[in-house]
Amino acid sequence: MPRRQVAPTAAIRFDVVDGPEATATVTGAVAAIRGRVRTLATVRSIAGDPPQVEIELEVEGVTEDALVAALDGLSEIRAIHRTRALGTVFGKRIIVVGGGAQVAQVALGAVSEADRHNLRGERISVDTIPLVGEADIAAAVRAVADLPRARLLVLAGSIMGGDISAAAEELRAVGIPIIALNMVGSITDHVDLVVSDPVQAGTMAVMAVGETATCVLARQRGRRY
């Protein structure tokens, strides 16, 4: 699936009176200045009368000044903080899912390699969750498709198959590649690359999404190490 280049993005965080109309009002004001809402995420709820929510908003195609001006006059909005688009701070995300022992070792390799890339100006994050059981792991694999900026999944465990393998194919179909540890089960037939050593799997995952080594997966797809 080809990706378009993303334009610079204005980002703010604001408090707004909670209610069904809140986000429609905000997105209407953004549309009026011809901005494209890329993210609108509730980050906190604030109890009170009336209750408020704190929302992070990223808009493509407008300046931060124009965005603040468009929202500043709305009566529902109580406070606006200027911030930065999350992609410029946390960048591309490697997601690691599986058993705790293996997830920790993959994270060790991935964080070490991401450190080297980030020192040179890239932004790569390593996000992990230890989980057990076919249903929960399969749900997490499918949910990676819903995560903003997720670029690659590492499956770190000792046995995976069944619905996890089905979920892996669904995720690859939306354009997110998968590296799996060499393990028991059918999963190793449904991923882009199989790596036995978890530290190396984490390292390769970062190399695959880094700007300096984008060819890793294209050349290695289907191989086992």
Add this chain to the structure above:
Amino acid sequence: MPRRQVAPTAAIRFDVVDGPEATATVTGAVAAIRGRVRTLATVRSIAGDPPQVEIELEVEGVTEDALVAALDGLSEIRAIHRTRALGTVFGKRIIVVGGGAQVAQVALGAVSEADRHNLRGERISVDTIPLVGEADIAAAVRAVADLPRARLLVLAGSIMGGDISAAAEELRAVGIPIIALNMVGSITDHVDLVVSDPVQAGTMAVMAVGETATCVLARQRGRRY
């Protein structure tokens, strides 16, 4: 800052023709069925004519069937997939920021402890980014306030202060506590807890947000280990 209980949330992912009106149309349709948009995040751009974007949408206060029905008739929407709210899959997030060597060791402790919590039905993720330099680390600390479901920050490094300490106070002011490794610099005076061993720091971070040990920070605030 008190938190309100979050109601069950319907979640879908859909392709929509990209343009300034796209999200306003969607949020208007959601408001019409009295739903509250909690997340609207662009997860992928799809090149083509017209270009489309894939958006993950979470709405509180409506059923998934009602949400699908409300959006299914809109001409701009090309495909709808039912999915799950990210909070039910990835849960609370511990964020770890700092130098690669220390971030990896904090992640080891945090992932191991999260594994134990998640085995008992909780959902705790450990999300990391290795970074260098006062400006970039301070920006990441501030950006944690913009991350959905972020519950605690661990600062893992050997020297931090200056604007990072200012950013730490800003983050704590919005209700996100911070654990720091014992290190050089003023940061240790601007966090909730200081821990010398990185593996233990990661473990304590998860204990502090877990359902089974919520008292950790309240009882230990300001102490050093």
